[in-house]
Amino acid sequence: PELKHAGYDKVIFRGKSPKLVYIWIHNDKVEIRDASHLKGKGAVETQELIRQELKEPNAQVAAIGLAGENRVYTASIEQGRSSSSRLGMGAVMGDKGIKAIAVRGTKDINLARPAEFIELCNDVLKYIKFRNENPVPNVMTILQGLGSPQEMFHVDEKWHTENFSWGNARTQRKDFWTKGVELRWKEVQESVRTRLISCYNCPMKCGAIISIPGLSAYMMKCFTKLTYTMAAFVDDLDFGFKIAQRATEYGVDGFSTPQIMAFAFELKESGILTDADFAGCPSDNEGKFYWLLDRIVRREGIGDILADGIHWAAQKIGKGAEAYAHNNIKKHEQLPLKLGMLNPVYFLMYATGEKINITQIEGQFPQAPFATMEEREEFISDWIQCPDDKFKQIVLDWEFRGERSNPHYPTVDMSVDIVDWQEKMHYIDDALGVCAGLSSFPLKPPYHMHNYPKFVSAATGIDMDEDGLTQVYNRNRNLLRAVNVRRGLRRADEVPPEDHWKKRFPELEAQLLDAYYKFKGWNNDGIPTKETLQALDLGYVAEDLEQRGIIKNGQD
Numbered sequence: 001p002e003l004k005h006a007g008y009d010k011v012i013f014r015g016k017s018p019k020l021v022y023i024w025i026h027n028d029k030v031e032i033r034d035a036s037h038l039k040g041k042g043a044v045e046t047q048e049l050i051r052q053e054l055k056e057p058n059a060q061v062a063a064i065g066l067a068g069e070n071r072v073y074t075a076s077i078e079q080g081r082s083s084s085s086r087l088g089m090g091a092v093m094g095d096k097g098i099k100a101i102a103v104r105g106t107k108d109i110n111l112a113r114p115a116e117f118i119e120l121c122n123d124v125l126k127y128i129k130f131r132n133e134n135p136v137p138n139v140m141t142i143l144q145g146l147g148s149p150q151e152m153f154h155v156d157e158k159w160h161t162e163n164f165s166w167g168n169a170r171t172q173r174k175d176f177w178t179k180g181v182e183l184r185w186k187e188v189q190e191s192v193r194t195r196l197i198s199c200y201n202c203p204m205k206c207g208a209i210i211s212i213p214g215l216s217a218y219m220m221k222c223f224t225k226l227t228y229t230m231a232a233f234v235d236d237l238d239f240g241f242k243i244a245q246r247a248t249e250y251g252v253d254g255f256s257t258p259q260i261m262a263f264a265f266e267l268k269e270s271g272i273l274t275d276a277d278f279a280g281c282p283s284d285n286e287g288k289f290y291w292l293l294d295r296i297v298r299r300e301g302i303g304d305i306l307a308d309g310i311h312w313a314a315q316k317i318g319k320g321a322e323a324y325a326h327n328n329i330k331k332h333e334q335l336p337l338k339l340g341m342l343n344p345v346y347f348l349m350y351a352t353g354e355k356i357n358i359t360q361i362e363g364q365f366p367q368a369p370f371a372t373m374e375e376r377e378e379f380i381s382d383w384i385q386c387p388d389d390k391f392k393q394i395v396l397d398w399e400f401r402g403e404r405s406n407p408h409y410p411t412v413d414m415s416v417d418i419v420d421w422q423e424k425m426h427y428i429d430d431a432l433g434v435c436a437g438l439s440s441f442p443l444k445p446p447y448h449m450h451n452y453p454k455f456v457s458a459a460t461g462i463d464m465d466e467d468g469l470t471q472v473y474n475r476n477r478n479l480l481r482a483v484n485v486r487r488g489l490r491r492a493d494e495v496p497p498e499d500h501w502k503k504r505f506p507e508l509e510a511q512l513l514d515a516y517y518k519f520k521g522w523n524n525d526g527i528p529t530k531e532t533l534q535a536l537d538l539g540y541v542a543e544d545l546e547q548r549g550i551i552k553n554g555q556d
């Protein structure tokens, strides 16, 4: 919102700076300032140093740490109560020589129809209150509420610690969550969690300030609480909070980075990497992880190779290392989760998603069937977010076993429909700049397909309806696909990790991809056709793909 108050919707940086700089946007005035004195400073520390330097305690600052400066592929951008973590955006910022972007905006924000807009906001607030008081029943605790996963609030981690895979996404520890662990983890979390915090003006509290004696405080939300601990096979949550403090200052993604380190230690155990690669590395699990994290963000020794992520590191290392890069999709590390029976909806989302993380693709449709008809009826009884009654029927008919169960139910066409709806909501959130935690990600969120067009209309004065918003989504989805297609993305890349499900069905999976591409108006290699692009006013994109020989005339 600070940027909006300064008078901007988005800021686009072109080109690179020859020396490290930061950008200072103060309403209409924009300055490029020297940042050489901030070189090597932490991503959180930098935010405060810039506020002091500018004498602007209310400026919002987005900054990178050492990882971004050194173009580590998992580098994040940290900002107050949020973090842009996936896909290495921090490396892009570092490559451009931008250490930070500071913004102070004091202008009013003008709405086309303010009274109508505020009324819609009040409805949303009322619904959030209702949902907080009435969690969705009969689903896992983590799926019952709103917001990003409430990892800072919940202390019961039995499900994650026993069902996620530890180390390099390999090992389930089915008896991990003992009474002793439960008590210790609760005690640790409650002692370091100074307070729960929300983003600007949001009634949810998804994040927390973490304060550990002797270390500077930082903000944490979502799964980073668990990822380092589980990747390193360290049984004490205390380690997770401590290493995450260092990692946040370095500015790295908490999903990929621990997996990269676990991958490296697996290669060492297998003899593919040697003692020489790890000269000086401590032998204990905690020490090993700190040591390697320090090397990755500085690109020192083996850290330089690992800084490019598992896929590229495996290619460079060779000697069979590729087989250890087993938990990637499209070259990116995924959730450390291994399951039994193929779920057709999740197969499609994992395979075709271009947002890398499943939490940025999945959302408003249940992850699994409900056990009884009563539970199903209860779920659909107040499902106001559902865009079409056909989805309610799927929920009613979906079983754990028998003909109407995974992998053949939801059917191929139903799966495509469900995925399209899930994706649509995420793409709309991105276009509007709304948090997925209140829309595309949770079950039964306050923002959905039926009220979003009203918000857009009241805010902008644009006459928007559901079809119009769907058109916006389709344009964005196809534009993103075209960008990746230009960079070589093809059907062969649309594969989940081979071991994500134990039971795989190659024929069905091929049918799912065929049907999804057809539904999208793409050819059988996942490339948008000329007709599809033209129908979305993206004729110039079709021309570009034609000039590059990617779309060939007369070929679908």
Ligand code: SF4
Binding pocket: 146, 147, 148, 197, 198, 199, 200, 202, 203, 204, 205, 206, 207, 435, 436, 437, 438
């Ligand atoms: S729901 Fe979204 S905006 Fe609100 S506190 Fe959670 S992450 Fe922040």
